[in-house]
Amino acid sequence: MMSVRKAWSVPYCACIGMALIALALAVLPFALASVGTTWVRITNLAILFILLSLGLNIVVGFAGLLDLGYIAFYAVGAYVYALLASPQFDIHLPFWAIIPLGALVACLFGVLLGAPTLKLRGDYLAIVTLGFGEIIRIFLNNLSAPVNITNGPQGISRIDPFRIGGFDFGRGETFFGLNFSGPIKYYYLLLLVLVAVIIVNIRLQHSRIGRAWEALREDEVAARAVGIDTTRMKLLAFAMGASFGGIAGGIFSAMQGFISPESFVLVESIMVLAMVVLGGMGNVWGVIVGALLLSFVPELLRHTVEPFQRWLFGRAIVEPEVVRMLLFGLALVLMMLLRPAGLLPSAVRRRELARRSNLP
Amino acid sequence: MDTFIQQLINGLTLGAVYAMVALGYTMVYGIIQLINFAHGEVVMIGAMVAFSVIGALVGADTGLSAPIIVLAGGVVAVPLCIAVACTMERVAYRPLRAAPRLAPLITAIGISIILQHLAMMLWSRNPLAFPQILDNRVFHFGAATVTSVQLAIWTVATLMMAALSILVYRTRLGIAMRATSQNPLVAGLMGIDINRVILATFALGAALAAIAGVMVGTYYGIAHYTMGSLLGLKAFCAAVLGGIGNIPGAMLGGLLLGLVEALGAGYIGDLTNNWFGSNYQDVFAFIVLILVLVFRPSGLLGERVADRT
Numbered sequence: 001m002m003s004v005r006k007a008w009s010v011p012y013c014a015c016i017g018m019a020l021i022a023l024a025l026a027v028l029p030f031a032l033a034s035v036g037t038t039w040v041r042i043t044n045l046a047i048l049f050i051l052l053s054l055g056l057n058i059v060v061g062f063a064g065l066l067d068l069g070y071i072a073f074y075a076v077g078a079y080v081y082a083l084l085a086s087p088q089f090d091i092h093l094p095f096w097a098i099i100p101l102g103a104l105v106a107c108l109f110g111v112l113l114g115a116p117t118l119k120l121r122g123d124y125l126a127i128v129t130l131g132f133g134e135i136i137r138i139f140l141n142n143l144s145a146p147v148n149i150t151n152g153p154q155g156i157s158r159i160d161p162f163r164i165g166g167f168d169f170g171r172g173e174t175f176f177g178l179n180f181s182g183p184i185k186y187y188y189l190l191l192l193v194l195v196a197v198i199i200v201n202i203r204l205q206h207s208r209i210g211r212a213w214e215a216l217r218e219d220e221v222a223a224r225a226v227g228i229d230t231t232r233m234k235l236l237a238f239a240m241g242a243s244f245g246g247i248a249g250g251i252f253s254a255m256q257g258f259i260s261p262e263s264f265v266l267v268e269s270i271m272v273l274a275m276v277v278l279g280g281m282g283n284v285w286g287v288i289v290g291a292l293l294l295s296f297v298p299e300l301l302r303h304t305v306e307p308f309q310r311w312l313f314g315r316a317i318v319e320p321e322v323v324r325m326l327l328f329g330l331a332l333v334l335m336m337l338l339r340p341a342g343l344l345p346s347a348v349r350r351r352e353l354a355r356r357s358n359l360p
Numbered sequence: 361m362d363t364f365i366q367q368l369i370n371g372l373t374l375g376a377v378y379a380m381v382a383l384g385y386t387m388v389y390g391i392i393q394l395i396n397f398a399h400g401e402v403v404m405i406g407a408m409v410a411f412s413v414i415g416a417l418v419g420a421d422t423g424l425s426a427p428i429i430v431l432a433g434g435v436v437a438v439p440l441c442i443a444v445a446c447t448m449e450r451v452a453y454r455p456l457r458a459a460p461r462l463a464p465l466i467t468a469i470g471i472s473i474i475l476q477h478l479a480m481m482l483w484s485r486n487p488l489a490f491p492q493i494l495d496n497r498v499f500h501f502g503a504a505t506v507t508s509v510q511l512a513i514w515t516v517a518t519l520m521m522a523a524l525s526i527l528v529y530r531t532r533l534g535i536a537m538r539a540t541s542q543n544p545l546v547a548g549l550m551g552i553d554i555n556r557v558i559l560a561t562f563a564l565g566a567a568l569a570a571i572a573g574v575m576v577g578t579y580y581g582i583a584h585y586t587m588g589s590l591l592g593l594k595a596f597c598a599a600v601l602g603g604i605g606n607i608p609g610a611m612l613g614g615l616l617l618g619l620v621e622a623l624g625a626g627y628i629g630d631l632t633n634n635w636f637g638s639n640y641q642d643v644f645a646f647i648v649l650i651l652v653l654v655f656r657p658s659g660l661l662g663e664r665v666a667d668r669t
Binding site for chain 1: 394395452455456459461462463464465466467469470471472473474476477478480481589590593596597600635636637639640642643645646647649650653654657
């Protein structure tokens, strides 16, 4: 793995490579828009999922704590934004005030969940986090009576888009003869956030905190012996992962304009986990690859599964949605059996997962 | 007072089902320290298979009496569920037995998703309805009522748990299971075929799960491909409540959790001035889980420390 210092003093040809990638990413939405605006939206959602996976990667990959209720933090961020920028309570705060607030609230929930449970062993933690995710969803579903807060299963609609002065992310505009539609604006915003999150993640991984997490993940007893406050470090991982989820949730809320508890079910948590596991727990680039794969392959399936079946059997037997879920399940099982460190494993993680104990 | 007795009756019925499922979790955990995440799906498959068989028998107009038909459903469901669970163990868990704990837990989640969606493809996206064949006789106790289905569930659950206790504490297989759960390495050295014992444990758990599936399906009159996940989670909470790895603990935990849920759902409206209603029923199990893990991680009857690495 590249150390940070090396990454900064990049050689000449790497600079050109980066510039090319940046250019490609800048042109991408227009190329996609020429195929169809749907593809820009799909790309935006894929970037959101990368953000989520990177957040979960802090918890699962860096600190080695299995969190199965991660989507709850996403939900918290999304609902904080929706409640403070929609006709629901007729509050319309600007986004730059709500997004940090959403991150903070999600972080608080992370600490709230983490504080009593982080002393537990890993697999208990998994179940508790799963339960927590369910509790959040049940509350979102039911907090519509006697006081209507979340509007129950109907969800909250007409959520404000991002707006800076007269610049509205929800509307299309034309600059320099190019048509910047709403989704394209969000694309650039998401890209900006993504770059920031990637930098934060890489810096974090090689910082004192990151090394403490790694030590903790490798051997908790040894970590404690060298003076790491393990509970505090775990809590920190939880809080950080949660706040990233909160930020992603806020953006999701603004981008979609509508949210309901349906978007925050257990399957989504598992999907994000599958992305992290597939790409390689603990490796930022691996996680990005995993998230991209699991975001785009299902879209391809959506367009190929039915015609393929019609051609093969004469009728559609399996829906693309089912194939997608089977794929997630298979990805989890096969990755663990065949390549437990992921497609792009982090060096340390690979060593760890290859280690076998002498139990039968 | 009548509400109390009625909720007690409902709670005991629910609790009997939880206890049966919790036993599967606890036995597997006791032996290989794995949370068999896909156990809930085995319950679901049990219910689905039984419903198909029952539906077919009812449709074929065989003239058999209703309890026999339900029994036939169970008889078909049990071996199928055992086969599913054993395949699961063989394919997804055995190769990872020496891997870090995170690995089998993740495969378990994967297996759970796969089973759910295979079931959806095989049966249907919509709930299967239980054919109305049982004449549900109702017995009155004051204003509280007990149905014959509830009585049947109690009887079967009691019998199954008694049989399991005899098997675990009185037979050679039981001795081998307990030995393996204490120390698999030494048990292996004493000539116990550990792989067979583990398979047997999965099979036992699956048999109980299948019967629990038939019970819960008959009780609610409905079976759905997602019914296993929440039921499984709650049963896991019950197992932790009783002390995971501890067989009497799972029975106690299941019954207690059923009671907590039923009484909680019955009284939460009155207690919170109707701020919260019975639609929060599903939250109780998780609150119980968190409370237990914080204040008594070894559970009610468990003596082992939970923090084993």
